[in-house]
Amino acid sequence: MVRFRKRKVVPFRTPGELDAMEAAGVIVGAALVACRQEAKPGVTTADLDEIAETVIREAGAVPSFKGYHGFPGSICSSVNEVVVHGIPSSKVVLATGDLVSVDCGAILDGWHGDSAWSFGIGPLSKLDEELNEATRMSLEAGIAAMIAEATVNDVSKAIEAGTRAAEKRFGRSFGIVEGYGGHGIGREMHMDPFVANEDNPGRGKELLAIGSTLAIEPMLTLGGPDTSILEDDWTVVTDDGTRASHWEHTVAVTEDGPRILTPRP
Template sequence: MAFRKPKPVPFRTAGEVDAMAAAGAVVGAALVAVRAAAGPGVSTLDLDEVAETVIRQAGAVPSFKGYHGFPGSICSSVNDVVVHGIPSADVVLADGDLVSIDCGAILDGWHGDSAWTFGVGEISTADADLSEATRLSMDAGIAAMVEGARLTDISHAIEQGTRAAEQKFGRSFGIVDGYGGHGIGREMHMEPFLANEGKPNRGPVLVIGSTLAIEPMLTLGTTATSVLDDDWTVVTDDGSRSAHWEHTVVVTGDGPRILTVRPDA
């Protein structure tokens, strides 16, 4: 039986990668502006307006707005909301809140997609550990994005990063079940799906120019979630807090390159 070489993770040319980096830079700037605007008494709708303004002033278009009917330019997920929180005038931030902001932009037909979690005012040690653990897990996944690796090498690295964070912080974290990263390019969500845990050395192979959005989501408790009646908002089933970090990343000959760099952040 002949050995079948695995297919590659979809890849871009050098010029296309630079175009994606330009879109990613807009996303990074929007996220930094949103974090600067966030504080007690500020609504998530206020933050959405900040992000949309930055994106449109850069000549880009918010990729989330209108996506399958989503009404916002960001997903604003507070405390026990994992992802896909709808910006609202009724969701007003308070001291101690843990906020996850996911943002996307389209520039010249190319997509950037990134997310980060931050606290409002003084947050608990547990919440700070959760956000940092999620960031460390993302970084572990990014580090695995090298030429010749397989897709699930990234999944395994994210999982191992989470377990290492558990040892570092002396607490357990739930890896949210059923959600993960994805291919990205001229569409926001493309194949392949990238799980945030799993065995290594499976799936398509990474080549120079392969682009993926890497996005672990961790909780302080359960791995189980439910979608609210608005058909978007994903919450933890046990009410535990959640964090979400994401970067758009490309494989290069010099290792992984983050395409959604945040200015001065």
């Protein structure tokens, strides 16, 4: 007798639980909007951290990053060649032309929201603008793939397709950062499965179901895919010194299509 192994399904939530996750996600979105509004030349990333924490706590939520494995901030603030996990600091002063990623999480009633947004301090160079738009396009492509019966690798494949479409549009290549990607999310911030940002048919075989939730987060560079972690054990930088962009949303599969649980007001 042949036995077939049952396919793993990405954990799924009830409609009420998705509403609870979106309540946390709305707070995250509000914190990101507040950070972007105040991110001007002369402002430090420590200032942005204080702004985000204030928004989160005044909404009755808790910053999910603060204290996570010892991380000291309420946001990750990653500037220019820093890809992700930049530690907020009074020594990092924003300047015109900087490309800044703010990654933020909040816990409300035990549910997590997680989202990241990259933007310029004033006008960006043409190359940086294209990089940032390419990363946004990759995120949108991944979100669109969040449908029932798709696999996690279908989402990864779509993210890469979004990057390739951006390369065709802008006539240049972008580096897809190796070793980093999205993740499951719910009662914990980081859960299985890992969501790669490029196609690999040998992984990501888990199925999406109505109510499945993932944090989708493409990270692209103007150069190569290789990165290193600095001595603080957090900050991830591009090896070639080129700039990076990082976009993220928490997304659910629903009968009516993908639902963004971290909307920005």
